[in-house]
Amino acid sequence: MEAARPIxxxxxxxxxxxxxxxxxVEKAISLMEEAALHGASFIVFPESYLSGFPIWTALAAPIVTHDFFQTFxxxxxxxxGPEIIAIRxxxxxxxxxxxMGFTExxxxxxxxxxxxxxxxxxxxxxxxxxxxxxxxxxEKMVWTPGDGAGLRVVQTPIGRIxxxxxxxxxxPLARYALMAQGEQLHTACFPPVWPTRLPGDGAGYDIAEAIRIRCGAHSFEAKCFTIVASGVLDDAAINDVGRLSADAERALRETPRAVSMIIGPDGRxxxxxxxxxxxxxxxxxLDDCIEQKQFQDVVGYYNRFDVFRLQIDRERRQPLYFGEIPRFSPIGK
Structure with missing residues (x-):
């Protein structure tokens, strides 16, 4: 096997x-061009980058946010669609x-x-x-549950993503599903903020620390690299959603922000x-993943497949399925 090249x-x-x-999309393409000029082979965008994270769902009751949902x-x-075609x-x-993260x-x-x-x-x-x-x-106020069709690791020229x-x-099950397909590069996308309490009201959710803990754990367990891309909350979003209330604007301005990071197969x-x-x-x-696999390889020697079994349904869920209607012969024939 040839030595891996730096990526x-x-x-x-x-x-x-x-x-x-x-x-x-224009901004995304500009960032893609900048990354390519810098020599990057792979770029990861934040959660729902196209075209914004529905942060109002954290800050007001759904009975007063109908206009936000309609716009969203x-x-x-x-x-x-044409936006994705342009990115492609x-x-x-x-x-x-x-x-690319997007609301679909x-x-x-x-x-x-x-x-x-x-x-x-x-x-x-x-x-x-x-x-x-x-x-x-x-988030359940705006997004519907997905399915297992996308729980896949894909072979690319730079590795298995x-x-x-x-x-x-x-x-743990979703993460293991990717580990067990030989994942070498893991992507994790996050929103810009994720408030769970108003500022000053007890210990709120520190999204930056949560990202570091769980994405570091995935890299350590999978012995893979993780690329974390988080969003940024700009003044346009703050001013739009902040009109809901003074508390909403304060939460948007004071809630801890997410960070982006790249993590090695040792979890650091x-x-x-x-x-x-x-x-x-x-x-x-990617050769840096090999040494770490010696210590614990949870999809290889360091597991008990006679004890544990994970099954995944990859069917794409649809609201309607068409099929042939049985044709019955007339009675007596």
């Missing part, structure tokens, strides 16, 4: 253009692998939305389409995390 990867610690899909549903994009064309032009809509229902990611190859092809299995906490969305990185960060908007880079070598 440059990038995490986009970036804000979208709030609720503006076309402009968010209208700007949701299709997995085969740019990936092909730049020779760049891209993981469907023509089957104007109100059905998924929290989704697409893995796009350096030739512009769609390598994987994942929908978040379970929306977390208040898998990924999960936000809180899925806490789910490579360099410092990024908290300011921009691109975070690291040069990695």
């Amino acid at each position: 440059s990867v990038a995490a986009a610690h970036a804000a979208p253009v709030w609720m503006q899909p076309s402009q968010s 549903a209208k700007v949701a994009i299709r997995a085969d 064309e740019a990936a092909s032009r730049l020779g760049l692998i891209v993981q 809509g469907t023509d089957m229902s104007v109100g059905c939305l998924w929290n989704s990611t697409l893995l796009i190859g350096d030739d512009g092809s769609v390598l994987n389409h994942h929908r978040k299995l379970v929306p977390t906490y208040y 898998g990924g999960l969305i936000c809180g899925e990185n806490t789910n 960060m490579i360099g410092a995390p990024r908290s300011e908007e921009g691109l975070l880079y690291a040069t990695i070598n």
